[in-house]
Every structure is written in C-alpha cells, then in structure tokens.
Amino acid sequence: MTILVTGATGNVGRAVVTQLLEAGADVRATSRYPETAGLPVDVKAADLANPSSFEQALDNVEKVFLFPNPAGAQGFVDLAEAAGVQRIVLLSSQAAAHEEYGDAPMRTMHVIVEQALAKSSLEWTFLRPGGFATNTLLWAQSIKDTGRVRIPYADMNTNSIHEDDIAAVAVRALLEDGHAGNVYELTGPESLTQRRQIELIGEVIGKEIEVIDQRGAEARAALKAQFGPYANDHFLDSMLKIYQSAVGRPADMATGVDEVLGRPGRTFAEWVQDHKADFVA
Numbered sequence: 401m402t403i404l405v406t407g408a409t410g411n412v413g414r415a416v417v418t419q420l421l422e423a424g425a426d427v428r429a430t431s432r433y434p435e436t437a438g439l440p441v442d443v444k445a446a447d448l449a450n451p452s453s454f455e456q457a458l459d460n461v462e463k464v465f466l467f468p469n470p471a472g473a474q475g476f477v478d479l480a481e482a483a484g485v486q487r488i489v490l491l492s493s494q495a496a497a498h499e500e501y502g503d504a505p506m507r508t509m510h511v512i513v514e515q516a517l518a519k520s521s522l523e524w525t526f527l528r529p530g531g532f533a534t535n536t537l538l539w540a541q542s543i544k545d546t547g548r549v550r551i552p553y554a555d556m557n558t559n560s561i562h563e564d565d566i567a568a569v570a571v572r573a574l575l576e577d578g579h580a581g582n583v584y585e586l587t588g589p590e591s592l593t594q595r596r597q598i599e600l601i602g603e604v605i606g607k608e609i610e611v612i613d614q615r616g617a618e619a620r621a622a623l624k625a626q627f628g629p630y631a632n633d634h635f636l637d638s639m640l641k642i643y644q645s646a647v648g649r650p651a652d653m654a655t656g657v658d659e660v661l662g663r664p665g666r667t668f669a670e671w672v673q674d675h676k677a678d679f680v681a
C-alpha cells in the first residue's frame with residue numbers, strides 16, 4: 401500500500417518523502433506543479449483547494465501526510481474516507497492552540513483542518529510545530545547582499561525547529577502504530593535569541609553580520625509584510641505582544657520530538673550547517 405505525501409515540494413514534505421524512501425516505504429507525492437517538483441517519486445498533479453483533483457492520487461493509498469489547506473479540507477477528508485485511506489498525519493501548527501490569536505488565519509486555517517479530521521472516521525495524528533528554522537532563510541538574501549539584517553525584536557527568544565525533525569516525527573506516525581489521536585507539540589531543543597541565531601549563521605559562513613533591531617511601528621510593518629494575508633490586525637497585535645514578551649524570557653520547549661524520536665531535536669547550529677549554502681553568495 402502507498403503513502404501519499406501532499407505539500408511534498410515544501411520544506412517539511414520534501415524531507416518526509418526522503419525519510420519515507422529511506423525507510424523503504426512505497427511513496428507517491430502531489431504538487432500543483434508536478435513537472436517542476438524535482439522529487440524522486442511518482443508525482444501527481446493535485447490542488448488541495450480542489451479536493452476532487454486528488455481522485456487519481458488517492459488510488460490504493462493507505463496513509464497520507466497532509467499539508468494544511470482549509471479551503472478543501474472537508475472535501476479532502478470525505479474523498480480520503482471514500483478512497484479507503486486509513487491514517488492521516490497532519491502538518492498543523494502550535495498556533496492552533498493559541499486561542500488569543502482569535503480568528504487570525506494563521507490559527508483558524510489549522511483549526512479548520514484539525515476539526516475536519518477529528519470528526520472523521522480516519523486515524524489522525526496532529527503535528528503542531530512552533531517556528532521553523534527555515535523561517536531564517538528570509539534573512540539569506542540580505543546577508544548575502546549587504547552583510548546586514550533588519551528584523552523585528554532581534555532579542556526575542558526562539559525555539560526554532562529543524563524541518564528534518566518535524567519530518568522524522570511524521571514518518572514515525574505514518575509507519576508505526578500507537579500515534580492515533582495524538583497531538584504532538586514540536587519545537588527545537590534550545591532557546592536562542594534571533595540575534596544569536598544570526599551570530600551562529602555568521603560563524604558558519606565566516607562573515608560578520610550586522611543586526612538592525614526593529615521595534616514598535618517599524619516591527620509591525622515588517623511582520624505585516626512577512627505574514628502577508630495571514631496577518632490581520634488581531635494577529636499582528638498578538639504577535640507583537642508575543643515578540644515583546646519573548647525579549648529577556650527564554651522560549652518554552654515542547655516535548656514532542658523527544659517523546660516520539662527518543663532523542664532531542666537538532667540544534668540551530670546543526671541546521672545552519674545543513675543550510676550553509678543558502679547564506680553564501
């Protein structure tokens with residue numbers, strides 16, 4: 401039986417495909433643009449916003465790694481049930497648990513997909529990661545071009561997680577029994593300020609990087625640009641509160657990675673080594 405990976409061209413999905421293949425699984429992937437997906441498996445064209453596009457991709461599929469897309473969530477779940485899928489592991493977000501985000505899309509998009517799965521007859525496991533280490537790739541162009549980064553609340557503490565660790569948890573939940581109905585909160589293993597993350601990038605690439613700290617209205621505008629359609633006013637207010645309160649207060653670590661993998665998550669320094677090429681001109 402086949403395991404279908406959606407969002408397979410993304411940071412996490414691509415790592416899920418790699419690790420499933422390493423484990424000897426029969427893997428199929430989907431993308432809206434299969435011709436440019438660059439994946440070493442059969443890639444079918446499908447769009448989660450249009451669930452009926454998954455009819456062919458779900459043929460003979462037992463398990464699915466699901467990228468969160470609220471638009472077609474219920475339709476996808478209905479189709480998966482009808483196609484005989486048994487298990488779905490969802491890439492959700494810690495934001496799903498943050499009621500203070502209210503109706504901010506970053507929260508509701510994950511809640512909608514979780515709810516569609518929770519009331520289905522499928523076995524489900526929710527992965528709720530915090531901030532991805534890949535978010536720091538946003539700084540790469542500026543580091544390459546100017547040796548400088550301008551960021552909101554540089555001294556905010558983070559607990560960034562390596563995409564390979566999220567994928568490793570997903571692969572366990574797909575391949576092993578005993579994860580059905582579980583919700584795993586996933587973070588990296590250490591609290592680091594963004595300023596320290598930038599220092600670590602500089603150490604690995606051998607370049608001094610200047611940090612320009614943004615506060616107040618400038619920080620708000622930067623977050624609005626970064627989160628685009630996800631950032632309504634309510635969301636920006638709560639993000640700014642979180643950023644401000646994370647200055648001088650170490651980030652909390654979740655236990656999901658250790659619990660499922662029996663080892664701590666990869667450090668940010670390890671992540672930078674894995675992505676060194678992205679920060680070098």
Ligand SMILES: NC(=O)c1ccc[n+]([C@@H]2O[C@H](COP(=O)([O-])OP(=O)(O)OC[C@H]3O[C@@H](n4cnc5c(N)ncnc54)[C@H](OP(=O)(O)O)[C@@H]3O)[C@@H](O)[C@H]2O)c1
Binds near residue numbers: 413433494
């Ligand atoms: N960044 C964070 O800090 C963070 C924290 C918690 C949770 N998350 C969750 O993780 C997601 C990002 O994951 P990632 O970094 O692995 O992805 P990514 O690198 O941002 O890539 C996006 C993926 O989503 C797929 N996709 C987008 N719209 C789609 C649609 N309508 N139908 C099918 N596939 C679609 C794309 O597939 P194609 O373009 O190939 O079709 C691509 O594979 C966020 O959206 C959020 O839900 C992120």
